[in-house]
Amino acid sequence: MTTIYDIEALEEIRSRNAVQPHRMKLFRNALFKSSNDWKDALAVLPEEVRADFDEHITFQCLEMAERHDSEIDQASKLIFKTHDGHLIESVVLRPKSGRISICISSQVGCACYCSFCATGKMGFTRNLTVAEILDQITQANRMLKPEGRSIRNVVFMGMGEPLLNTDFVFQSLEMMMDPKLYDLAASRITVSTVGIPNAMEEFTSTYPDVHLALSLHSAVQEVRQRMMPQARVYPLEQIRETLVAASRHGKVMIEYLMLAGVNDRPEDLQALEEYLQGIPVHINIIPFNEYPGSNLRGTPEAERTQFADHLKASGFNVTLRYSLGSDIAAACGQLVQHKQKESRT
Numbered sequence: 302m303t304t305i306y307d308i309e310a311l312e313e314i315r316s317r318n319a320v321q322p323h324r325m326k327l328f329r330n331a332l333f334k335s336s337n338d339w340k341d342a343l344a345v346l347p348e349e350v351r352a353d354f355d356e357h358i359t360f361q362c363l364e365m366a367e368r369h370d371s372e373i374d375q376a377s378k379l380i381f382k383t384h385d386g387h388l389i390e391s392v393v394l395r396p397k398s399g400r401i402s403i404c405i406s407s408q409v410g411c412a413c414y415c416s417f418c419a420t421g422k423m424g425f426t427r428n429l430t431v432a433e434i435l436d437q438i439t440q441a442n443r444m445l446k447p448e449g450r451s452i453r454n455v456v457f458m459g460m461g462e463p464l465l466n467t468d469f470v471f472q473s474l475e476m477m478m479d480p481k482l483y484d485l486a487a488s489r490i491t492v493s494t495v496g497i498p499n500a501m502e503e504f505t506s507t508y509p510d511v512h513l514a515l516s517l518h519s520a521v522q523e524v525r526q527r528m529m530p531q532a533r534v535y536p537l538e539q540i541r542e543t544l545v546a547a548s549r550h551g552k553v554m555i556e557y558l559m560l561a562g563v564n565d566r567p568e569d570l571q572a573l574e575e576y577l578q579g580i581p582v583h584i585n586i587i588p589f590n591e592y593p594g595s596n597l598r599g600t601p602e603a604e605r606t607q608f609a610d611h612l613k614a615s616g617f618n619v620t621l622r623y624s625l626g627s628d629i630a631a632a633c634g635q636l637v638q639h640k641q642k643e644s645r646t
């Protein structure tokens with residue numbers, strides 16, 4: 302399948318039709334910058350070549366199966382169906398700052414099996430392709446166009462572990478930052494990982510200006526292993542060395558999801574402070590979106606605030622995050638898991 306994301310194939314069609322480069326630029330702008338639909342994008346090309354483009358290029362790689370808009374805030378959850386029938390999800394966030402963000406998926410399911418994550422319970426099916434990763438952004442931009450908005454920030458924090466799909470994730474990063482395509486600044490993109498040291502090193506040396514977020518969630522090895530089985534393969538000590546090296550390229554984000562009685566005790570706080578001592582990081586304290594089938598409970602807000610205040614008093618940069626879109630099942634993988642169950646019954 303040749304898609305609009307296959308730049309070499311597009312160039313081949315351009316060349317055999319002798320389309321002037323400036324017309325191709327208008328065509329790319331119509332698709333990637335103005336988020337026009339296919340017909341409007343084709344209209345910028347000479348009439349006699351449109352049929353060839355139309356016949357040989359697939360404009361849309363994912364089918365938007367469902368859209369859920371939050372009634373309590375400005376989040377939208379999008380469920381996409383892949384050509385082979387799998388469901389993935391993206392979440393569009395419209396914060397008051399006006400900087401529209403999208404949280405995108407990088408895999409169908411996930412092999413990491415984190416205990417708090419609905420996607421982790423599905424197991425791994427396959428990596429998403431470059432076209433499937435980018436189509437989440439393109440389609441979100443098309444959805445936002447009537448609102449006069451567009452995606453300003455991209456976060457790889459949806460389904461899947463992006464650093465276990467480095468080939469396609471890295472190619473998508475190149476295309477997101479390409480001035481001829483999406484032209485997103487590196488500083489507006491974040492890749493989040495459970496901590497795969499080799500891939501983290503490759504990522505930070507290749508893309509020093511793209512943000513790295515580490516889902517740490519505990520600085521106690523035994524607790525972290527219970528929360529994230531992947532921690533057995535890459536222990537905290539090894540990840541700390543990688544973190545120190547990564548932080549030479551800039552501040553690393555630390556994600557800390559707070560679970561009642563699991564990682565919110567005084568000893569968890571102390572371990573976290575000791576672990577991150579001397580590394581330039583920004584810590585995000587994240588609430589847990591409870592979902593059916595999980596017996597985990599989130600730490601209440603007052604205790605999360607206290608935890609964050611202690612970290613701030615110790616000199617750390619901390620942001621207390623609030624959950625957006627909790628009424629539309631915004632916990633990663635939750636809605637897709639529900640849909641899969643529905644289709645089996």
Ligand code: SF4
Nearest residue numbers: 411413415418421461
């Ligand atoms: S939290 Fe991320 S890495 Fe862990 S199972 Fe879920 S999708 Fe995979």
